[in-house]
Amino acid sequence: MRSVNxxxxxxxxxxxxxxxxxxxxxxxxxxxxxxxxxxxxFLGPNGSGKTTTIRCLLGLVRPTDGECSVLGSTHFxxxxxxxxxxxxxxxFFGGFSGxxxxxxxxxxxxVPRTRVDGVLERVDLAEAADDRVRTYSLGMKQRLGMxxxxxxxxxxLVLDEPANGLDPAxxxxxxxxxxxxxxxxxxxxxxSHLLHEVQLICDSVAIMSHGRCIAQGPxxxxxxxRGGNAFVVRAPKLREAKSVLTKAGYPSxxxxxxxxxxxxxxxxxxxxxxxxxxxxxxxxxxxxEEISLEAVFLELTGDVS
Amino acid sequence: MTGLLLAEARRFLSRRSFRVIxxxxxxxxxxxxxxxxxxxxxxxxxxxxxAKQMVTECHQAIGSGPTARIRNGGLTVRDVxxxxxxxxxxxLFDKRFHYTDTTKSTTQNVAFxxxxxxxxxxxxxxxxxxxxxxxxxxxxxxxxRGRVLLAKVIPALLILGAAVIVLFxxxxxxxxxxxxxxxxxxxxxxxxxxxxxxxWLRAALIAMFGxxxxxxxxxxxxxTVAALGIGFVFVAILDPIFSHLWRGRFGPxxxxxxLQRAMRMPIEHVVGHAAFGNQVTMTxxxxxxxxxxxxxxxVGLLAAAYATFRARDVT
Ligand SMILES: Nc1ncnc2c1ncn2[C@@H]1O[C@H](COP(=O)(O)OP(=O)(O)OP(=O)(O)O)[C@@H](O)[C@H]1O
Ligand SMILES: [Mg+2]
Numbered sequence: 001m002r003s004v005n006x007x008x009x010x011x012x013x014x015x016x017x018x019x020x021x022x023x024x025x026x027x028x029x030x031x032x033x034x035x036x037x038x039x040x041x042f043l044g045p046n047g048s049g050k051t052t053t054i055r056c057l058l059g060l061v062r063p064t065d066g067e068c069s070v071l072g073s074t075h076f077x078x079x080x081x082x083x084x085x086x087x088x089x090x091x092f093f094g095g096f097s098g099x100x101x102x103x104x105x106x107x108x109x110x111v112p113r114t115r116v117d118g119v120l121e122r123v124d125l126a127e128a129a130d131d132r133v134r135t136y137s138l139g140m141k142q143r144l145g146m147x148x149x150x151x152x153x154x155x156x157l158v159l160d161e162p163a164n165g166l167d168p169a170x171x172x173x174x175x176x177x178x179x180x181x182x183x184x185x186x187x188x189x190x191x192s193h194l195l196h197e198v199q200l201i202c203d204s205v206a207i208m209s210h211g212r213c214i215a216q217g218p219x220x221x222x223x224x225x226r227g228g229n230a231f232v233v234r235a236p237k238l239r240e241a242k243s244v245l246t247k248a249g250y251p252s253x254x255x256x257x258x259x260x261x262x263x264x265x266x267x268x269x270x271x272x273x274x275x276x277x278x279x280x281x282x283x284x285x286x287x288x289e290e291i292s293l294e295a296v297f298l299e300l301t302g303d304v305s
Numbered sequence: 306m307t308g309l310l311l312a313e314a315r316r317f318l319s320r321r322s323f324r325v326i327x328x329x330x331x332x333x334x335x336x337x338x339x340x341x342x343x344x345x346x347x348x349x350x351x352x353x354x355x356a357k358q359m360v361t362e363c364h365q366a367i368g369s370g371p372t373a374r375i376r377n378g379g380l381t382v383r384d385v386x387x388x389x390x391x392x393x394x395x396x397l398f399d400k401r402f403h404y405t406d407t408t409k410s411t412t413q414n415v416a417f418x419x420x421x422x423x424x425x426x427x428x429x430x431x432x433x434x435x436x437x438x439x440x441x442x443x444x445x446x447x448x449x450r451g452r453v454l455l456a457k458v459i460p461a462l463l464i465l466g467a468a469v470i471v472l473f474x475x476x477x478x479x480x481x482x483x484x485x486x487x488x489x490x491x492x493x494x495x496x497x498x499x500x501x502x503x504x505w506l507r508a509a510l511i512a513m514f515g516x517x518x519x520x521x522x523x524x525x526x527x528x529t530v531a532a533l534g535i536g537f538v539f540v541a542i543l544d545p546i547f548s549h550l551w552r553g554r555f556g557p558x559x560x561x562x563x564l565q566r567a568m569r570m571p572i573e574h575v576v577g578h579a580a581f582g583n584q585v586t587m588t589x590x591x592x593x594x595x596x597x598x599x600x601x602x603x604v605g606l607l608a609a610a611y612a613t614f615r616a617r618d619v620t
Contacts, residue, residue, distance in 0.1 A: 016618075016620075052620075055618070055619070055620065058444075058445055058448070059444070059448045060441060060444055060445075060448075060618065060619040060620070061618040061619065061620060062616075062618060076448050077448045077449050080445070080446070080447070080448050085445045087441050087445065088438075088441075089438075090442065091437055091438040091439050091441065091442050092439070092442065093316065093439065094437075095319070095321070096319070104312045104315065104316065105312075105442075105446055107308040107309075107311055107312040107315075108308050108309045108312045108443070108446045108447055109308070109446050109447075110308045148442075
């Protein structure tokens with residue numbers, strides 16, 4: 001029976017033996033469910049165990065305890081053809097051109113070599129394809145890594161900080177690319193520090209700290225950890241609007257920039273407009289308040305340590 | 306698996322260490338050929354002056370030197386020592402290039418440096434992959450580690466073995482004009498060629514053995530330098546020490562002696578009993594035992610390397 005989750009991790013533990021010192025616990029009882037389809041963000045500060053978890057998923061590291069299943073299989077070699085991955089900085093043969101590197105990988109993965117040009121095009125590396133990888137910039141190596149991932153035409157992409165070293169245009173390209181891949185029905189699992197990027201493209205996230213998962217679920221839900229939903233309301237008669245809304249059961253406060261912060265469920269937008277309109281207050285702006293993932297992240301990961 | 310094998314073979318062939326050493330080996334053969342060509346001469350009579358001088362000096366030393374008058378149990382020195390004839394002395398200073406002998410002995414001797422080169426090239430083939438982190442990339446494309454290791458071993462062994470044969474064949478060809486113009490080519494019979502080809506094959510197998518050791522050690526150490534260091538300490542220090550301990554009893558189990566036997570080289574063999582004074586003779590011994598023993602060593606090391614590779618984390 002195949003599970004609906006693309007990745008399932010249960011009570012995963014990994015400790016590394018260190019010379020002359022106590023063991024280092026990198027992952028400490030992690031449970032994770034990554035639904036198939038969509039972009040899943042895997043967040044956490046440096047050293048929180050993201051890369052180690054990814055290495056466990058890909059069979060590079062043997063878990064001390066617990067289990068990982070990828071595309072319904074606990075034995076990674078069975079599904080390797082369907083999983084494209086980047087672990088930390090992608091490594092290639094410096095002496096070979098980008099194209100030659102991809103051709104070699106295509107040969108290893110028994111993927112038609114005709115795909116190489118297409119993926120180089122897709123990551124915008126066609127021009128530099130025949131230069132030696134040694135001469136590539138960090139961002140270009142990162143793109144080549146993405147190209148290698150796409151070469152497999154994978155169902156699941158496991159990407160460890162794919163945006164590392166990309167310029168703003170590159171970031172946007174990767175963002176769009178990942179979004180497109182998810183829209184094609186693939187599952188994208190990315191670890192990242194770039195919370196703004198993650199917030200822009202991820203459907204769900206998990207936040208790691210010290211080897212444990214401290215929050216996971218759809219992005220909106222995780223964001224609600226910080227006081228639930230609220231709207232930003234701007235209107236001509238702000239003081240009056242505030243008392244009207246508070247009386248109507250929507251606690252409101254001044255934000256200090258000629259607008260109100262109105263605590264209400266997402267679905268309440270229409271009712272807020274109506275409530276104010278009935279009192280002849282016509283609002284000029286109504287938008288959900290953005291809670292940044294960064295704020296949540298710092299709050300959550302801050303008080304654990 | 307075929308794809309992986311082919312990819313690894315391509316990687317191996319384009320490695321700089323392999324190419325540079327290959328070119329240097331070809332240059333060395335040509336350079337040595339030119340030197341030998343210049344140093345050799347077509348006829349035996351080239352050594353006549355030296356031979357004459359030697360014989361004259363010898364006669365002077367025996368006939369008129371102070372030693373002639375030494376009496377020793379009623380014998381003169383002339384009775385126990387004799388000087389070579391000019392003909393004999395000529396052979397001693399022979400400057401002719403003896404194609405068959407030289408080609409054969411050079412093949413035997415060059416097999417050893419090639420063993421070390423194969424060891425080093427193969428060790429760096431694996432060690433470099435660990436050093437660059439390329440092993441992670443490879444394993445995300447082929448996670449079955451047995452296959453990954455085999456795909457290193459098979460191309461490295463086949464390519465290095467073939468390279469050794471090609472190099473020796475090239476050397477045999479380079480030597481032909483030297484034999485023809487600056488020496489003698491007698492003895493180039495079918496049986497000679499068979500014998501020579503046998504030596505090439507042995508040298509190729511020895512290089513393959515070296516490559517197995519290199520890959521095995523580099524897989525265990527995950528590092529080229531460490532693998533080379535272990536290999537060096539063993540061959541340059543431990544092997545010679547052990548081979549002289551306990552009247553050479555460890556010799557038959559050590560690398561160097563087995564490699565020499567495999568190349569049909571005579572090895573030291575102690576006969577007799579210590580009480581009567583050991584006699585050391587040089588004998589050529591069968592290569593069956595070394596072949597089996599070295600194969601066991603190579604397979605054993607590779608099996609240990611596989612077991613470790615399989616069990617250890619790749620981080
Ligand atoms: N091979 C290893 N031996 C010992 N400790 C290790 C090893 N690999 C990782 N660790 C430790 O495990 C912890 C988690 O490391 P990991 O690389 O998974 O973190 P990360 O979340 O990916 O961090 P970053 O955001 O910096 O990439 C770290 O404290 C690290 O020191
Ligand atoms: Mg990491």
